Amino acid sequence: xxxxxxxxxxxxxxxxxxxxxxxxxxxxxxxxxxxxxxxxxxxxxxxxxxxxxxxxxxxxxxxxxxxxxxxxxxxxxxxxxxxxxxxxxxxxxxxxxxxxxxxxxxxxxxxxxxxxxxxxxxxxxxxxxxxxxxxxxxxxxxxxxxxxxxxxxxxxxxxxxxxxxxxxxxxxxxxxxxxxxxxxxxxxxxxxxxxxxxxxxxxxxxxxxxxxxxxxxxxxxxxxxxxxxxxxxxxxxxxxxxxxxxxxxxxxxxxxxxxxxxxxxxxxxxxxxxxxxxxxxxxxxxxxxxxxxxxxxxxxxxxxxxxxxxxxxxxxxxxxxxxxxxxxxxxxxxxxxxxxxxxxxxxxxxxxxxxxxxxxxxxxxxxxxxxxxxxxxxxxxxxxxxxxxxxxxxxxxxxxxxxxxxxxxxxxxxxxxxxxxxxxxxxxxxxxxxxxxxxxxxxxxxxxxxxxxxxxxxxxxxxxxxxxxxxxxxxxxxxxxxxxxxxxxxxxxxxxxxxxxx
Amino acid sequence: xxxxxxxxxxxxxxxxxxxxxxxxxxxxxxxxxxxxxxxxxxxxxxxxxxxxxxxxxxxxxxxxxxxxxxxxxxxxxxxxxxxxxxxxxxxxxxxxxxxxxxxxxxxxxxxxxxxxxxxxxxxxxxxxxxxxxxxxxxxxxxxxxxxxxxxxxxxxxxxxxxxxxxxxxxxxxxxxxxxxxxxxxxxxxxxxxxxxxxxxxxxxxxxxxxxxxxxxxxxxxxxxxxxxxxxxxxxxxxxxxxxxxxxxxxxxxxxxxxxxxxxxxxxxxxxxxxxxxxxxxxxxxxxxxxxxxxxxxxxxxxxxxxxxxxxxxxxxxxxxx
Numbered sequence: 001x002x003x004x005x006x007x008x009x010x011x012x013x014x015x016x017x018x019x020x021x022x023x024x025x026x027x028x029x030x031x032x033x034x035x036x037x038x039x040x041x042x043x044x045x046x047x048x049x050x051x052x053x054x055x056x057x058x059x060x061x062x063x064x065x066x067x068x069x070x071x072x073x074x075x076x077x078x079x080x081x082x083x084x085x086x087x088x089x090x091x092x093x094x095x096x097x098x099x100x101x102x103x104x105x106x107x108x109x110x111x112x113x114x115x116x117x118x119x120x121x122x123x124x125x126x127x128x129x130x131x132x133x134x135x136x137x138x139x140x141x142x143x144x145x146x147x148x149x150x151x152x153x154x155x156x157x158x159x160x161x162x163x164x165x166x167x168x169x170x171x172x173x174x175x176x177x178x179x180x181x182x183x184x185x186x187x188x189x190x191x192x193x194x195x196x197x198x199x200x201x202x203x204x205x206x207x208x209x210x211x212x213x214x215x216x217x218x219x220x221x222x223x224x225x226x227x228x229x230x231x232x233x234x235x236x237x238x239x240x241x242x243x244x245x246x247x248x249x250x251x252x253x254x255x256x257x258x259x260x261x262x263x264x265x266x267x268x269x270x271x272x273x274x275x276x277x278x279x280x281x282x283x284x285x286x287x288x289x290x291x292x293x294x295x296x297x298x299x300x301x302x303x304x305x306x307x308x309x310x311x312x313x314x315x316x317x318x319x320x321x322x323x324x325x326x327x328x329x330x331x332x333x334x335x336x337x338x339x340x341x342x343x344x345x346x347x348x349x350x351x352x353x354x355x356x357x358x359x360x361x362x363x364x365x366x367x368x369x370x371x372x373x374x375x376x377x378x379x380x381x382x383x384x385x386x387x388x389x390x391x392x393x394x395x396x397x398x399x400x401x402x403x404x405x406x407x408x409x410x411x412x413x414x415x416x417x418x419x420x421x422x423x424x425x426x427x428x429x430x431x432x433x434x435x436x437x438x439x440x441x442x443x444x445x446x447x448x449x450x451x452x453x454x455x456x457x458x459x460x461x462x463x464x465x466x467x468x469x470x471x472x473x474x475x476x477x478x479x480x481x482x483x484x485x486x487x488x489x490x491x492x493x494x495x496x497x498x499x500x501x502x
Numbered sequence: 503x504x505x506x507x508x509x510x511x512x513x514x515x516x517x518x519x520x521x522x523x524x525x526x527x528x529x530x531x532x533x534x535x536x537x538x539x540x541x542x543x544x545x546x547x548x549x550x551x552x553x554x555x556x557x558x559x560x561x562x563x564x565x566x567x568x569x570x571x572x573x574x575x576x577x578x579x580x581x582x583x584x585x586x587x588x589x590x591x592x593x594x595x596x597x598x599x600x601x602x603x604x605x606x607x608x609x610x611x612x613x614x615x616x617x618x619x620x621x622x623x624x625x626x627x628x629x630x631x632x633x634x635x636x637x638x639x640x641x642x643x644x645x646x647x648x649x650x651x652x653x654x655x656x657x658x659x660x661x662x663x664x665x666x667x668x669x670x671x672x673x674x675x676x677x678x679x680x681x682x683x684x685x686x687x688x689x690x691x692x693x694x695x696x697x698x699x700x701x702x703x704x705x706x707x708x709x710x711x712x713x714x715x716x717x718x719x720x721x722x723x724x725x726x727x728x729x730x731x732x733x734x735x736x737x738x739x740x741x742x743x744x745x746x747x748x749x750x751x752x753x754x755x756x757x758x759x760x761x762x763x764x765x766x767x768x769x770x771x772x773x774x775x776x777x778x779x780x781x782x783x784x785x786x787x788x789x790x791x792x793x794x795x796x797x798x799x800x801x802x803x804x805x806x807x808x809x810x811x812x813x814x815x816x817x818x819x820x821x822x823x
Contacts (some may be wrong), residue, residue, distance in 0.1 A: 004742065090694050093698060093699070101648065102702075102704050145700060194690070197689070197691055198690050198699075199688070201687070202683075203653070203689065203821050204821070213655070214655040214656060218661075220566060220590070304534055358570055362570065362571065366576075449563065451556045451567075464534075465533070466536040467693070469714070469718075469776065
């Protein structure tokens with residue numbers, strides 16, 4: 001049946017790209033397998049804490065955004081995309097400018113003789129919350145938007161108060177949305193390496209990904225690298241399956257696509273205002289520090305930066321097209337495996353991926369010639385879990401609510417895409433495209449080993465500038481990277497939200 | 503039409519006759535500000551060849567890629583392997599001796615005939631001159647200074663520091679690491695992140711090279727950065743080049759290795775790679791004026807390889823408390 005063949009093909013391609021490189025590395029392994037107990041413990045602990053705290057903080061922020069309308073709300077929702085898109089080292093420097101030893105917080109505390117050290121498990125979690133809480137807010141906010149206006153109106157006309165609405169409408173929605181969100185953030189943090197080490201303050205904060213790096217680069221122990229990478233996949237798959245068990249479909253049914261803001265007054269109003277203010281400060285101040293540091297170097301950028309920027313944008317757009325196609329196909333599929341397959345790339349170690357692809361392609365093609373296409377495909381694969389997670393709830397609702405009607409009308413193929421899917425998924429598609437594009441701008445884990453000869457991409461150029469002592473220019477180029485990523489994100493996201501109620 | 507065709511094919515024809523030399527190196531070598539572009543231009547002017555750099559990452563990534571390529575690699579020459587990884591490199595049998603002991607001027611005797619040093623430097627802690635300067639690891643441990651270092655499991659300077667401590671203090675290294683634990687603000691995966699943290703003002707000092715202050719002096723006009731000299735001596739980093747056994751043009755490869763040690767190439771090293779050139783060539787004043795350690799510490803490649811895992815474990819245990 002044609003309807004099933006397409007998702008199956010896409011799923012197989014994703015699996016091949018996710019596990020193929022790992023298998024290649026394992027096949028070339030000479031040594032035995034290996035594990036790293038303390039690294040595994042720390043990795044799981046920090047990822048679990050980061051996921052739980054990110055989501056716990058995201059719920060009140062998403063609720064406040066869902067029920068309040070105020071000037072700048074759209075801008076704030078867009079801003080939520082920003083931390084997530086920062087290159088790792090830029091995010092770390094931005095956070096340290098606020099929470100670091102010489103940062104704003106400790107400078108202020110220093111005037112009263114106090115200081116709070118940032119380095120340690122709490123620093124790792126703080127950074128991961130900064131990077132992932134906004135994503136959680138957006139995912140949860142989608143859940144709120146998906147509560148049909150008719151339900152809300154019925155609840156209000158029945159005289160339900162905020163507490164009852166929370167119980168009958170909001171909690172069921174959260175039960176559907178939170179497990180998946182937790183699993184995604186847990187999986188993202190599983191592969192953390194530079195953030196965990198730098199903010200963790202030393203070898204206490206060794207993650208599995210660092211052990212993989214060490215095995216591949218310094219020990220050339222492919223067996224150990226492959227077994228550690230397999231371990232990451234197992235953890236990720238376990239998290240996704242566990243989330244699937246706990247996630248209850250909300251079953252609100254369809255409505256007429258309007259959102260009735262339910263805006264209780266009184267202390268809840270002040271609480272929402274406080275929540276939004278704090279969240280904005282937490283996210284915007286480090287971002288402002290990144291911008292501030294980058295501005296000085298922006299006027300002093302080498303001419304090669306523009307070529308690099310063009311290459312990166314081209315790569316990002318290509319990867320976005322691939323990601324959206326794959327994510328939409330899998331998100332519309334009713335099969336449960338689709339969710340697991342689409343989430344597994346999150347736990348892929350980009351180093352193992354790069355090494356495995358190199359091993360696979362090396363006998364066939366000169367690596368430098370395939371550097372850009374390989375990067376494009378890898379970036380598309382790595383962005384897939386995010387695009388999928390964004391599209392999945394809306395796509396499933398669409399399938400449940402309109403699938404039978406569309407089938408009975410014989411609406412199939414391109415016509416179905418054009419008349420049913422695209423209009424109804426416009427907002428999540430825009431958001432997914434924005435996130436995919438911005439993520440693809442930033443990744444450099446894979447391309448380096450292939451060594452493209454015709455000039456670096458923008459993230460690689462940032463790294464080269466830093467390696468040549470030119471920290472100010474590097475900060476400028478990083479700011480350019482952030483601005484371009486954010487512009488891509490914003491254009492897609494805004495395009496999707498325009499005309500929808502989100 | 504025929505003329506058009508002819509001109510379309512001419513460059514390709516000319517290109518086909520020009521041999522191409524594939525040189526693998528680390529990424530900051532080929533950056534706009536690194537020695538790569540200048541060396542390429544100067545060598546191409548005299549070799550009637552086309553020099554192509556491949557840069558798959560840092561020094562460790564380079565060796566990993568050469569191992570992945572195996573014996574069928576197309577690389578002719580590799581530039582920038584770290585002496586601390588030479589035992590591994592030697593064991594791959596990917597490299598062939600270039601024949602003679604190179605005429606280089608290093609703080610240690612160099613007798614290896616496969617790996618040719620082209621620049622070197624001492625590791626050192628770079629800091630602002632207005633801070634109290636430590637002159638030994640013990641003084642650093644006794645101070646309130648907060649330093650940022652690199653992880654020996656992911657970075658060659660990080661590995662260099664662990665070897666430095668081992669070479670200087672042997673069995674006492676573990677105790678000294680424990681004493682240093684409260685001075686180590688944090689550990690980064692690589693040199694760039696650590697140096698970025700230092701220049702952003704987050705740390706008082708950073709593990710880098712004693713030549714790093716010359717960059718700030720020459721490029722930024724900032725004379726406020728220093729690398730205090732430690733009494734126990736400083737560990738040496740030697741960067742080497744070598745010809746690969748699989749090279750299809752060994753003569754051209756050897757010519758390039760010889761060129762790396764020419765006056766022309768050696769003079770570009772100091773102000774592009776911010777290291778000491780391997781031969782005694784005139785240095786810019788900012789370099790000549792840098793303080794030099796009285797004592798150079800260096801473990802020969804085989805000793806370094808033998809000591810490495812235990813030294814890293816010692817470092818990890820002391821800093822994990």
